[in-house]
Amino acid sequence: MARQRRTSSVGNIPLGDNAGPALSTMQPAASSVRASAKRRRALSGVSGQPSSSRRLWLRYRELTYRNTWINPLLLMGFFYAWFYLSEDQSENHFLHKFLRLSYAVEGTGTGPENPTLYGKGPKDFAFVGFHILFFTFFREFCMQVILHPMAIYCGISKKSKISRFMEQAYSIVYYGLSGPFGLYIMYHTPIWFFNTTAFYEHYPHKTHEALFKLFYLLQASFWAQQSVVLMLQLEKPRKDFYELVFHHIVTVALIFLSYRFHFTWIGLAVYITMDISDVFLATSKTLNYLDSPITKPFFIVFAIVWIYMRHYLNIVFLWSILTEFRTVGDFELNWDTQQYKCWISQIITFGLVFALQLVNLYWLFLIFRIAWRLVFSEIAEDPRSEDDDDDDEDESSPAPESKKDQ
Template structure:
């Protein structure tokens, strides 16, 4: 059964145009073609990039954070409380007012003290500013060098200037060493992002990010096997260009350099619109959808590849809405940081001291009232004795 599934999966008609088989893509006369077995190298490449990321964040990212004066906010630890801890882990991290009232009865704490406990406990699980800065600096560095590598891989090729050249001789197009390394490193990078999702700063669009990484890996893997390498390199270079400025703007936000961050974010927005909403749909998707039937009859891979590109385009439209909202807030002066991340809740020491003082005062008033009652009672007893 496994043999039948494997045979069906690698059926020529799924991956190649009609009248072509895998035998037509065997290396010969100095021509080297992309092979499915090459994709196995993406996993060790991803692991290598994870090691490189750790070293970069540990030494370069930390050094930059120290030089630029980035410090994590001082967090007051939540007071140990078994009842609240159990509720935090098994019920909800943000209890309603009714839940707070119920917890007050169980813990004999005031509502304000319970609310402060949950605020502190939530903050304990949030990543610090230095971690966010290190992640952004790593991604900014990777996208920068990946974009430079992508441009070097395509700038002197005829299909970079004339998209019809992408399909000339397809799929019998020999693979170039620059294409191999560009694909391998990009696939390793996106695979490393999937492997590190649980450790990275969690964003509000977490599921969209997972879907994006999976779609990207599927698209790259399929384009490699079907020899859609020429257009694949163009798509990757198009994506990397804007991401450099996105991560750069995050770094400036974390530095509190708001004016510079807003300027870089506007540059990112313009590039995002140009590359993801203009070049990708009207040049590259047009190239993969309109031109191929002029060179070969459509097959399953033709429809599948374009479907994955359309999925990416839908995600780009979703992010375009988020970017427009962030850009509007930056113009209004309301953008304080990376809105996709879970921001730390403010917790001023003055507020905490005020709460503690209020509680002590209430306790003091209770003690004073009790002392007054005892004093009056003792005074009345002394008067009774004098009368006697």
């Protein structure tokens, strides 16, 4: 009998920068599985009746093993209760720097025409660190409580495919919120709509309104959380693992350096180009997992958005750094006035944005390869064949080819 073939690979896009692994989608280690089995045997009385306190502890361990969002929620609840039940909730409180924005500028916040401005400092690391814990909770809760049942409801049965669906659906949730949020903030700044000249006007940008600073630090927390899980390699590395690691390193470096040296308006523009394109990328992947009839037309929409956001605008930024960076505003290094727009920062900024362009070009090549197959080779394969043979194969593997191409 002739071997059946899979459905079109369009939408099975091997780009991984929008969906790092989560605790809930990782393959459990053999030691973890054995420990869980031992706890279940103890609870069922197979290995003797433990004490009531021991049974309670085993139940808790097993519950949190299967619901990885519980421990982060308990920790956050403890810290929030400690802070908000205290009489003193000012910056003098130990937890203030973890839960609230620090460095409010005196004399601001007196009315709508004079909103509260915030400076920057070491306490911002505490805020980022705490919200790494928040994103750990939020990601795990969304996946296990909302997206896993949704995957089952949509008829996805393979474990590996459920994991990929949850990762991409979570990306839609996160980037679907952060992208419009970033655009809203940009709309209220002089850099709307990617006005590159305004990147450098009135530099250095040492203070920001609350929403701007909140957005920037939450993005830092999100990418830091993604990077920690990725670097620990708690799941099997994907085919584009090294490109993904490189992308995360460059992104985290851009976040830190742009914040520390006051190039946050450039950083905001880069954030938006990544977030908006990632919404379309994650949606295209998710539609493929659902075998949606609009997978192919949406893939075309995604490719157009990706090229505009990740390449056209990126090149606009690079050209701006080569030209306007030097000519708009002061161009000197002065540590006393925190004036860092100079020749060395120009090289570093250009290098980091260009590094993003390089990894995006690699992913663009993969997009073009899929588009070529869409136009010139209608690969219509049965999803019940090879998928069952490689259950652990991740969606970042190259798109399948027909026998004629092999």
